[in-house]
Amino acid sequence: MPDGASVFVQGEPVDSFPEFAPEARRGTVRRITVVGEEVLHRPCQPATEFGTAELTQLIDDMFTTMYLAEGVGLAANQIGVDLRLFVYDCPDDDDVRHVGHVLNPVVEPLPENDRTLIIDNEGCLSVPGPHMELARPETTRLRGVDKDGAEVTLEASGYFARCLRHETDHLNGWLYIDRLSKRDRKKALREMERMQEDVLARRAERAEEFEG
Structure with missing residues (x-):
């Protein structure tokens, strides 16, 4: 890293770079799917067409929806679209900001000497409310393509x-709760039942302000 x-x-x-990715200014707010909806629980279809106006608009809408839901990443199936695509605007542990989108992402295997796991709180816009501790690898290398088909690493x-x-x-x-123990998964879903109404109301309020 330079x-x-x-x-x-x-x-x-x-x-x-601006506070919000430029894509968000062109996007429309979409409804975020919630755990239990079929599109969240099956593998998404790979992207085969690139450089289209429809794909550009989808990415714009995803950035808008992610920001208004106060997320740092959003996958296409979280707005009901069966496509291997996610967007992100996320800091790392050194406060370096990372922004972009990836289609057809593949996480590369970690070297045997670099498989440290870190336990930290994790939440999900499609599991509105709760956060649970979950172990994830400390490092990740991912490759895919952008909306024009150019390689991204x-x-x-x-x-x-x-x-x-996560994305x-x-x-x-998979949702993050699918990686939890049965006990913790049930706990997360109980907390979601308690918190969901308030979380969704806040999102709706932010969306009205944006569209107004």
């Missing part, structure tokens, strides 16, 4: 590595 770089867009350092550590694995899990039909 010295002094504080923002990476599509894995490349940039000199400056991301090297991540800490919280950003967790984000990349890739979504595209494989």
Whole structure:
């Protein structure tokens, strides 16, 4: 990582970047799917068409929806779209900001000498409310393509590595609660029942402010 770089867009350092990705200014708010909906629980279809206006609009909508839901990542099936795509705007543990989108992501296997697990709190926009402790690898290397079909490679550590694995899990039909013990999964779902109404009301309020 270059010295002094504080923002990476599509894995490349940039000199400056706005508070919100420019895509969000063009997007429309979409409804976020919730645990139990079929589209969240099966693998998504790979992208085969690139450079289309429809794909660009989808990415714009995903950024808008992610920001208004106060998330750091969002997978396409979280807005009901069966496509291997996610967007992100996430810091790492060194407060370096990472922004972008990836289609057809693949997490590469970690070297045997670099498989440290970190336990940290994790939540999900499709499990509104609760956060639970979950072990994830400290580092991640992911490859995929952008909306025009150009190759993207991301090297991540800490919280950003967790984000990349969380979003890739979504595209494989997994929620973070599926990686918990049965006891902790039940606890998370109980907490969601208690918290969901307030969380969704806050999202609706933010969406009305944005559209107004």
